[in-house]
Amino acid sequence: MKKEKKPKLAVWKFSSCDGCQLTLLDCEDELLAVADRVEIANFPEMSRRVVRGPYDLSLVEGSITTPYDAERIHQVRRASKFLVTIGACATAGGIQALRNFKDVKEFISFVYANPSYIETLNKSTPIADHVLVDFELRGCPISKQQLVEVLSAFLNGRKPSTPTYSVCLECKRRGTVCGLVTHGPPCMGPVTQAGCNALCPSYHRGCYGCFGPKETPNTSSLASYWRTAGMKNDELLRLYRNFNAYAEAFRKESEAHEK
Amino acid sequence: MKNRTVKVDYLARVEGEGGILVKVKDKTITDVQFNIFEPPRFFEAFLRGRHFTEAPDITARICGICPIAYQMSSIHAMENAFGVTVEGQLRALRRLIYCGEWIKSHALHVYMLHAPDFLGYQDVIQMARDHGDAVKKGLQLKKIGNDIVTLLGGREIHPINVRVGGFYKVPPKQELNALGDRLKWGLEAALGTVRLTAGFPFPEFERDYEFVALRHDNEYPFNEGRLVSNKGLDIAVNEYDNYFTEEHVEHSNALHCVLRDRGAYFVGPLARYNVNFNRLTPTAQEAARASGIAPPCRNPFKSIIVRSVEMVYACEEALRIINEYEVPERAVVDMRPRSGIGYGCTEAPRGILYHRYRVNDKGLITDAKIVPPTSQNQKTMELDLRQFIPDRLDLSQEKLTWQCEQAIRNYDPCISCATHFLRLEIEKQ
Numbered sequence: 266m267k268k269e270k271k272p273k274l275a276v277w278k279f280s281s282c283d284g285c286q287l288t289l290l291d292c293e294d295e296l297l298a299v300a301d302r303v304e305i306a307n308f309p310e311m312s313r314r315v316v317r318g319p320y321d322l323s324l325v326e327g328s329i330t331t332p333y334d335a336e337r338i339h340q341v342r343r344a345s346k347f348l349v350t351i352g353a354c355a356t357a358g359g360i361q362a363l364r365n366f367k368d369v370k371e372f373i374s375f376v377y378a379n380p381s382y383i384e385t386l387n388k389s390t391p392i393a394d395h396v397l398v399d400f401e402l403r404g405c406p407i408s409k410q411q412l413v414e415v416l417s418a419f420l421n422g423r424k425p426s427t428p429t430y431s432v433c434l435e436c437k438r439r440g441t442v443c444g445l446v447t448h449g450p451p452c453m454g455p456v457t458q459a460g461c462n463a464l465c466p467s468y469h470r471g472c473y474g475c476f477g478p479k480e481t482p483n484t485s486s487l488a489s490y491w492r493t494a495g496m497k498n499d500e501l502l503r504l505y506r507n508f509n510a511y512a513e514a515f516r517k518e519s520e521a522h523e524k
Numbered sequence: 525m526k527n528r529t530v531k532v533d534y535l536a537r538v539e540g541e542g543g544i545l546v547k548v549k550d551k552t553i554t555d556v557q558f559n560i561f562e563p564p565r566f567f568e569a570f571l572r573g574r575h576f577t578e579a580p581d582i583t584a585r586i587c588g589i590c591p592i593a594y595q596m597s598s599i600h601a602m603e604n605a606f607g608v609t610v611e612g613q614l615r616a617l618r619r620l621i622y623c624g625e626w627i628k629s630h631a632l633h634v635y636m637l638h639a640p641d642f643l644g645y646q647d648v649i650q651m652a653r654d655h656g657d658a659v660k661k662g663l664q665l666k667k668i669g670n671d672i673v674t675l676l677g678g679r680e681i682h683p684i685n686v687r688v689g690g691f692y693k694v695p696p697k698q699e700l701n702a703l704g705d706r707l708k709w710g711l712e713a714a715l716g717t718v719r720l721t722a723g724f725p726f727p728e729f730e731r732d733y734e735f736v737a738l739r740h741d742n743e744y745p746f747n748e749g750r751l752v753s754n755k756g757l758d759i760a761v762n763e764y765d766n767y768f769t770e771e772h773v774e775h776s777n778a779l780h781c782v783l784r785d786r787g788a789y790f791v792g793p794l795a796r797y798n799v800n801f802n803r804l805t806p807t808a809q810e811a812a813r814a815s816g817i818a819p820p821c822r823n824p825f826k827s828i829i830v831r832s833v834e835m836v837y838a839c840e841e842a843l844r845i846i847n848e849y850e851v852p853e854r855a856v857v858d859m860r861p862r863s864g865i866g867y868g869c870t871e872a873p874r875g876i877l878y879h880r881y882r883v884n885d886k887g888l889i890t891d892a893k894i895v896p897p898t899s900q901n902q903k904t905m906e907l908d909l910r911q912f913i914p915d916r917l918d919l920s921q922e923k924l925t926w927q928c929e930q931a932i933r934n935y936d937p938c939i940s941c942a943t944h945f946l947r948l949e950i951e952k953q
Contacts, residue, residue: 279563283938284681287539293666293667293670297649297663300652314646330563331563360565360585367570375566385564406588461679464678470692
């Protein structure tokens with residue numbers, strides 16, 4: 266019997282915390298089944314074995330922050346049939362994009378004793394700023410269910426089904442009382458994309474925007490609501506300038522509150 | 525004259541991006557570098573100006589493998605700055621979530637990252653073909669750790685429920701009870717892991733390390749204690765900066781954490797174990813003795829057994845906390861930010877993680893210092909290779925390279941953690 270050729274999966278890391286690729290290893294119940302259906306051809310965090318490309322599916326974690334990585338991402342793109350970015354670093358530049366609003370030279374000399382050793386770009390940018398991306402999976406970190414959905418969609422030749430509506434819909438669905446209307450803590454839910462199953466509101470805290478802007482978010486309306494509730498400019502700025510600070514909608518809103 | 529170079533461009537089965545470079549001339553090692561090319565992320569720099577309440581969520585993003593460690597070190601540092609102590613059940617819940625992180629991180633390393641080296645497989649998937657039951661058991665053990673973190677933290681990676689002063693929400697007793705039976709299974713599985721790993725082949729290798737770990741009056745350490753070593757160090761956490769520093773070393777442009785005037789030191793499970801053996805539960809002590817690693821254990825390759833022993837401890841400790849749990853009246857203690865400096869040091873799965881913050885009277889961070897365990901072990905890792913390689917120069921290139929990788933993986937290095945701190949030089953080729 267002819268052995269069926271499995272599609273090749275590659276996982277690539279750029280500037281990140283490793284959490285999103287760890288999500289794959291955290292699929293304790295699914296990992297061996299996944300490994301049955303795909304050949305894990307390049308995944309350094311898991312294996313020292315490297316199979317040469319091209320790869321049928323590449324998962325890319327992390328943002329571009331060095332000249333070397335800005336080159337490397339093109340090699341990854343060339344070696345990949347489908348390229349899916351995973352997580353806030355890859356889709357929006359991540360928390361390290363806070364440098365984009367500041368002087369990176371000052372950052373380097375604050376953290377490192379020998380600034381000349383450090384080669385870094387002024388900005389931390391998402392993968393899609395550099396190469397064509399076939400699909401973006403949001404989150405800081407990504408959701409395990411959504412990752413399995415992307416893999417399953419890929420194996421079955423269909424488009425992944427992940428929502429682009431707001432966290433509010435998930436809150437309503439699980440029956441969590443709305444913190445905004447009951448004067449709870451500041452919540453980014455109305456402008457943030459769903460995917461976490463409205464986790465923070467269910468723990469009595471406001472959403473802090475892990476999944477980035479939802480489709481067509483009204484960020485300024487939410488900001489004026491908070492301002493009426495007594496929130497100051499610097500607090501508004503910090504709310505929008507977070508793990509998805511460089512996502513366009515959040516970036517523009519935070520800049521509107523800069524002194 | 526024989527020149528030889530061992531080079532690993534991209535070290536696998538570790539968290540983050542690093543490589544090894546070893547140069548040998550006439551059977552003498554001329555250079556050893558554990559290279560870090562993971563890009564810097566500047567956490568200490570952009571923490572300035574952020575509110576103290578954001579520190580646990582922001583610093584968690586330094587590492588997706590051990591976010592609890594970052595959350596715990598940052599909240600303890602902030603509470604230290606504000607003169608607040610969190611006690612009773614809230615303190616116990618913090619230990620419980622740390623148990624979860626140790627179990628998930630250790631199970632990941634023991635079964636998925638390190639065991640394949642001892643058994644001669646490239647990765648856990650290959651290993652599963654011959655050792656399916658063991659791998660499945662390891663995955664289930666890992667899942668129990670993840671489930672503890674998820675129950676208390678909301679999710680396994682970058683949990684959302686930990687805050688300065690306590691938690692946002694505390695669980696009802698029946699939710700914790702539901703973990704009981706699985707933890708009892710986990711305890712048996714962890715004991716089985718000790719027996720399994722004790723049977724691995726270990727290279728003859730020992731060094732006279734200085735082991736540094738937290739030591740608490742009557743507990744195996746997670747969040748509190750003094751910094752103690754097997755060579756006489758015994759200091760409070762807020763004295764850290766007086767005793768630990770970074771320096772240039774010969775043959776390398778990298779800076780390393782060292783103990784002033786004493787040099788390299790060792791942090792992590794093996795250090796904790798050697799410093800705190802008598803704080804382990806009787807079951808964990810007995811399992812350790814039976815596996816032939818009664819302290820002092822100075823073979824870093826045996827860290828894999830020690831991680832397994834710590835999983836035994838973490839399962840037992842989690843069971844104890846769950847049994848004694850009563851829902852606290854409040855999820856968070858009262859506090860008022862005040863200007864000052866706060867120090868925090870907790871035992872991440874990979875060793876001590878030090879945080880220091882200066883906060884102003886508005887509660888904004890004005891200065892931050894974070895020292896992760898992998899930075900502290902970096903010099904020790906290189907010194908290990910210097911001693912390890914000369915006796916093994918007869919090995920083939922492939923074998924020697926693999927054994928060097930294995931020696932580095934003894935430390936479960938987390939390069940993602942280390943990078944925002946390590947001085948790195950990008951090698952251009």
